[in-house]
Amino acid sequence: MLERALSLREGSIIVVTILTAIYFSANTSSFFTSANFKTLLPYFAPLAILGAGEVFVMILGEIDLSIGAMYLFAPFVFYKLSTAGIPLVPCVILALLCCMVVGLVNGFFTAVVGISSFVTTLGMLFTFEGLALIISHGQPVATPGAEVHQTTHQVTHVVNGVHVTLPETVNHISTFAKVFGGGTYSELIWAVAIVIFLQVVLTFTRWGLYTVSIGSNKLGAGEAGVRVRLVMIRNFMLCALLAGFVGILEAVRAQSVQPDPAGANEILFLAIASAVIGGTLLAGGSGTVVGALIGALFLGILKDGLVLQGVNANYLLFYTGLAIILAASVGVYVSRARRGRGSG
Amino acid sequence: MADPANGPERVVGPTSADDDVLRVEHIAKRFGPVTALRDVNLHLRKGEVLGLLGDNGAGKSTLIKIICGFQRPDSGQMFVHGEPFAPRSVDEGRARGIETVYQDLALIDELSVYHNLFLRRERVHHPIPLLANRQMKREARAALDQIGINIPRIDVSVARLSGGQRQAIAVARTVNSDADILLLDEPLAAMGAKEGAMILDLVARLKDEGRVSIIMILHNYVHVLEACDRVSMIQDGAIALDKPTAETSVEELTEIVVNEYKRARMAAHEQEHPAA
Numbered sequence: 224m225l226e227r228a229l230s231l232r233e234g235s236i237i238v239v240t241i242l243t244a245i246y247f248s249a250n251t252s253s254f255f256t257s258a259n260f261k262t263l264l265p266y267f268a269p270l271a272i273l274g275a276g277e278v279f280v281m282i283l284g285e286i287d288l289s290i291g292a293m294y295l296f297a298p299f300v301f302y303k304l305s306t307a308g309i310p311l312v313p314c315v316i317l318a319l320l321c322c323m324v325v326g327l328v329n330g331f332f333t334a335v336v337g338i339s340s341f342v343t344t345l346g347m348l349f350t351f352e353g354l355a356l357i358i359s360h361g362q363p364v365a366t367p368g369a370e371v372h373q374t375t376h377q378v379t380h381v382v383n384g385v386h387v388t389l390p391e392t393v394n395h396i397s398t399f400a401k402v403f404g405g406g407t408y409s410e411l412i413w414a415v416a417i418v419i420f421l422q423v424v425l426t427f428t429r430w431g432l433y434t435v436s437i438g439s440n441k442l443g444a445g446e447a448g449v450r451v452r453l454v455m456i457r458n459f460m461l462c463a464l465l466a467g468f469v470g471i472l473e474a475v476r477a478q479s480v481q482p483d484p485a486g487a488n489e490i491l492f493l494a495i496a497s498a499v500i501g502g503t504l505l506a507g508g509s510g511t512v513v514g515a516l517i518g519a520l521f522l523g524i525l526k527d528g529l530v531l532q533g534v535n536a537n538y539l540l541f542y543t544g545l546a547i548i549l550a551a552s553v554g555v556y557v558s559r560a561r562r563g564r565g566s567g
Numbered sequence: 568m569a570d571p572a573n574g575p576e577r578v579v580g581p582t583s584a585d586d587d588v589l590r591v592e593h594i595a596k597r598f599g600p601v602t603a604l605r606d607v608n609l610h611l612r613k614g615e616v617l618g619l620l621g622d623n624g625a626g627k628s629t630l631i632k633i634i635c636g637f638q639r640p641d642s643g644q645m646f647v648h649g650e651p652f653a654p655r656s657v658d659e660g661r662a663r664g665i666e667t668v669y670q671d672l673a674l675i676d677e678l679s680v681y682h683n684l685f686l687r688r689e690r691v692h693h694p695i696p697l698l699a700n701r702q703m704k705r706e707a708r709a710a711l712d713q714i715g716i717n718i719p720r721i722d723v724s725v726a727r728l729s730g731g732q733r734q735a736i737a738v739a740r741t742v743n744s745d746a747d748i749l750l751l752d753e754p755l756a757a758m759g760a761k762e763g764a765m766i767l768d769l770v771a772r773l774k775d776e777g778r779v780s781i782i783m784i785l786h787n788y789v790h791v792l793e794a795c796d797r798v799s800m801i802q803d804g805a806i807a808l809d810k811p812t813a814e815t816s817v818e819e820l821t822e823i824v825v826n827e828y829k830r831a832r833m834a835a836h837e838q839e840h841p842a843a
Binding site for chain 1: 658661669673674675676677682687689691696697698700
């Protein structure tokens with residue numbers, strides 16, 4: 224039953240994604256290549272991780288807009304701590320703990336004080352994007368640990384039986400950078416691992432069961448003994464943690480930390496779009512982490528394919544918007560069919 | 568006649584018996600300007616079925632929610648098996664052996680029948696605490712069969728069930744537990760005659776087994792006299808009547824309610840036309 228419901232919920236977007244990929248493969252020779260797959264990765268892997276966290280909040284029937292701020296804020300905290308002489312990995316952990324405290328505050332205002340999460344996290348979005356600008360003085364910085372070292376080797380080739388020795392430059396990045404976003408497949412591996420882990424948590428643990436319960440019937444969940452506030456706060460902390468983590472991965476990959484709230488806000492909305500396209504209801508009670516990953520993949524393929532086709536960049540947002548509305552409509556239809564005659 | 572502003576004509580004080588499993592003394596609860604419960608005294612004996620009666624808004628459901636731990640009283644004490652009992656959560660109430668069927672049933676539409684049956688008492692694997700779904704399905708099926716509730720499929724979401732079936736699941740959830748005090752807030756509300764009879768049969772069977780004690784809110788006095796050993800009636804936030812069902816009748820219970828209605832009418836009249 225679980226497998227069936229899962230396949231149903233994500234079924235429509237899987238089909239749409241595959242069809243989109245086939246369309247672009249047929250129309251552009253360069254789409255179905257490994258080089259293109261590599262350019263696709265940095266676009267969709269961060270969205271998949273952000274979407275996974277957002278799904279945990281959206282199933283509650285809440286929303287977290289502050290992930291844009293965490294995405295921007297965490298790498299600067301990481302930078303500041305690192306310049307204070309703390310080793311890299313502890314810096315990552317401390318920066319992520321800061322994000323979790325922000326998530327705790329989001330959860331507290333939403334679950335305990337009772338302010339709508341839209342308002343709470345909108346406030347936190349501006350507050351922490353502002354704070355990121357303040358502590359960075361609006362200046363980009365080089366990401367600690369992501370420096371590229373170039374070494375020059377004398378390489379001997381045999382050309383037409385003649386030995387030719389030429390200098391060649393090789394780029395090296397540290398193991399830290401390779402693990403935390405710098406490696407070609409680093410973000411993909413993180414995304415897949417996080418998505419699988421969180422889907423298992425959502426479907427096969429009490430935490431997931433209670434998350435769905437709260438989104439479906441908050442009062443009833445409380446009456447049954449579910450600790451509603453605790454679960455809600457925990458989910459907001461998870462969401463903030465993942466957003467901060469993506470921020471650091473992206474900073475390491477780009478080798479610099481940019482004080483760019485507009486870019487962060489775009490990432491925020493694309494992450495929410497990934498979750499919605501993947502079949503997670505904004506109204507709560509239902510959602511899938513794997514769906515958010517596929518939603519992110521769909522957005523990635525759409526953007527990449529349109530670019531390869533030479534479509535005017537101005538059309539990108541237009542098509543993305545239509546896709547979101549279409550996918551959400553299909554989601555509502557499927558969910559109605561699945562629930563049968565409704566809540567009665 | 569008593570002043571209607573001061574509530575019913577008489578208020579039952581704290582009473583007790585040697586074999587009480589639950590005692591409620593001087594419980595009061597306000598919601599802002601509204602006094603839901605003024606001074607409630609109640610006791611429940613082992614193996615007993617106590618019918619809790621009262622007009623709409625008399626405070627029955629509030630009392631149930633206080634006893635189970637979902638809400639906290641402003642004042643008063645409670646005792647379970649003679650030990651002080653001040654639950655701060657439903658979990659704490661449950662730990663002391665109290666399970667509740669709420670008026671709104673507290674079912675989760677998005678979850679399956681068996682997940683609802685085990686909500687907050689899920690079976691999990693060890694050492695990795697993943698849900699033991701197969702075990703829960705098996706136990707849920709066995710529990711429903713034992714209770715005699717016919718649910719064709721237990722892996723569908725409860726949103727797909729009829730009102731009566733949902734009610735039955737909510738009742739089954741409390742019965743299928745280790746609790747020895749069951750609180751049933753209108754367990755027959757959404758049920759047809761046949762399903763209602765099934766639940767009353769179940770209550771009678773539980774009574775015969777003698778393991779659990781039950782407080783049940785009912786509206787139909789025929790059901791009350793059939794299923795309950797004793798009745799307590801709440802009027803204006805206090806218990807106004809406490810009697811074994813053998814010593815009362817549909818007529819007496821109706822008369823009390825009619826009198827209360829008259830009193831309320833008169834009070835409303837006096838407010839509109841103050842005596843010169």
